[in-house]
Amino acid sequence: MFTGTTTLAVAQALPKDGKVYALEIESYMQEFAQPYFQQAGVADMVEVLVGPASEGIAKLAAQGTRFDLAFLDADKTGYLGYYNQFMDLNLIVPGGAIIVDNTLMKGRTYYSGGVKDELADAIREFNEVVCKDPRVDVVALPFRDGVSIITRRHEVRPDVDEIVTGAAHSRILQRLKLNSKVALITGAGQGIGRAFAHALGEAGAAVAVADINGEAAARVADELAAKGVRAVAITADVTQAKDCQRMVDSVVDRLGALDIAVNNAGVNFNNAAEDTPESEWDTTFSLNTKGLFLCCQAEGRHMLARGHGRIINTASMASLLVPHPQKQIAYNASKAAVVKITQTLGAEWADRGLTVNCMSPGIVNTALIQSDALRPLAKEWLQQIPMGRLAEMSDLQAAIVFMASDASSYMTGHNLVLDGGHTLW
Numbered sequence: 001m002f003t004g005t006t007t008l009a010v011a012q013a014l015p016k017d018g019k020v021y022a023l024e025i026e027s028y029m030q031e032f033a034q035p036y037f038q039q040a041g042v043a044d045m046v047e048v049l050v051g052p053a054s055e056g057i058a059k060l061a062a063q064g065t066r067f068d069l070a071f072l073d074a075d076k077t078g079y080l081g082y083y084n085q086f087m088d089l090n091l092i093v094p095g096g097a098i099i100v101d102n103t104l105m106k107g108r109t110y111y112s113g114g115v116k117d118e119l120a121d122a123i124r125e126f127n128e129v130v131c132k133d134p135r136v137d138v139v140a141l142p143f144r145d146g147v148s149i150i151t152r153r154h155e156v157r158p159d160v161d162e163i164v165t166g167a168a169h170s171r172i173l174q175r176l177k178l179n180s181k182v183a184l185i186t187g188a189g190q191g192i193g194r195a196f197a198h199a200l201g202e203a204g205a206a207v208a209v210a211d212i213n214g215e216a217a218a219r220v221a222d223e224l225a226a227k228g229v230r231a232v233a234i235t236a237d238v239t240q241a242k243d244c245q246r247m248v249d250s251v252v253d254r255l256g257a258l259d260i261a262v263n264n265a266g267v268n269f270n271n272a273a274e275d276t277p278e279s280e281w282d283t284t285f286s287l288n289t290k291g292l293f294l295c296c297q298a299e300g301r302h303m304l305a306r307g308h309g310r311i312i313n314t315a316s317m318a319s320l321l322v323p324h325p326q327k328q329i330a331y332n333a334s335k336a337a338v339v340k341i342t343q344t345l346g347a348e349w350a351d352r353g354l355t356v357n358c359m360s361p362g363i364v365n366t367a368l369i370q371s372d373a374l375r376p377l378a379k380e381w382l383q384q385i386p387m388g389r390l391a392e393m394s395d396l397q398a399a400i401v402f403m404a405s406d407a408s409s410y411m412t413g414h415n416l417v418l419d420g421g422h423t424l425w
């Protein structure tokens with residue numbers, strides 16, 4: 001542990017329920033480091049074991065503890081003993097790593113100028129053992145005095161299937177991650193689209209925030225950039241085929257590809273069927289239905305050429321029931337059409353690497369339902385929902401990540417309903 005620098009850095013990089021064991025032979029180092037762990041808010045995650053590291057490791061082994069990562073930086077002549085403990089006692093999970101400092105000793109492991117060099121000899125022996133160990137892969141990074149990254153191989157055992165190892169050696173939470181993927185969300189300047197953009201960005205994707213309101217798109221892209229997500233803003237009117245194509249081209253041009261497309265832009269008017277003007281029907285369908293299809297088409301062409309992609313359309317619970325007491329025939333019909341578009345594309349593109357799904361939220365607590373016409377209805381809605389509350393935007397976020405990820409690879413043409421049970425009554 002020494003001053004605790006590495007311990008602190010590792011603790012800060014772990015999730016909140018992560019745990020770091022710091023082994024240190026000098027007890028005063030524990031007192032030295034503790035205030036810094038406190039200040040950094042990681043003290044609860046760090047347990048210091050004072051004493052020889054070999055005893056600390058043996059104690060952890062006896063407790064049944066296993067590790068994703070071990071970092072060796074104590075007495076260099078002890079490295080091989082620590083390594084053997086970790087490997088022989090099976091303390092590193094498959095795919096886990098042992099990182100070791102000072103493994104090149106500024107070249108002394110290669111040439112010590114004919115002078116007896118106990119440290120370099122110990123490290124050389126350590127490197128040779130690791131290199132020949134069939135249980136691990138190793139890479140030595142030649143900066144400063146060398147750092148080795150040793151990863152434990154996954155065992156190939158006939159009785160171990162992918163349920164044990166995780167599909168393609170990827171465990172379930174790993175399969176939900178979107179690192180190195182590029183996502184586009186339309187209607188992302190506010191409301192549900194903004195929540196989707198944040199969710200996909202938090203899951204690791206680079207995000208293109210598209211909206212007809214360029215300023216709103218830029219604001220959301222700024223929010224994402226501020227939390228470390230690679231994000232761009234695109235102004236696009238997705239009722240126009242040309243704009244849909246330009247939007248997709250722009251994502252590919254600026255972010256390198258398009259892996260995930262969320263077609264979310266939509267509009268809603270409230271009018272009784274007999275009073276619904278033709279113009280209102282046309283506006284609704286040109287965005288919610290035709291515009292969504294034009295987006296799918298432009299996105300799909302790019303994805304079909306690459307042989308993979310995820311398209312997720314925002315439908316609505318209104319695709320399944322007739323929401324009431326508000327009247328909204330054009331919206332209801334447009335969202336039912338979204339489901340059929342989704343099913344059709346899902347079937348057409350299923351054997352070409354694409355999945356196409358849609359999500360049907362119940363009534364979501366967004367600015368959209370704060371209109372004078374809709375606000376008074378909230379009380380009635382609550383009585384229609386078994387869970388007794390509206391959906392919050394955050395209720396939809398994990399689902400969009402699932403639908404965008406490798407974890408949903410066998411789902412296509414599906415309408416995922418998130419409505420607090422609204423459609424059950």
Ligand SMILES: C[S@@+](CC[C@H](N)C(=O)[O-])C[C@H]1O[C@@H](n2cnc3c(N)ncnc32)[C@H](O)[C@@H]1O
Pocket residue numbers: 001002003004005006007023024025026029051052053054073074075078
């Ligand atoms: C190079 S420092 C580690 C630096 C540390 N990575 C950091 O971030 O500050 C090596 C530490 O190992 C400790 N040490 C040496 N021999 C040890 C042993 N047998 N068991 C446990 N700790 C030992 C030393 O007291 C010293 O604090």
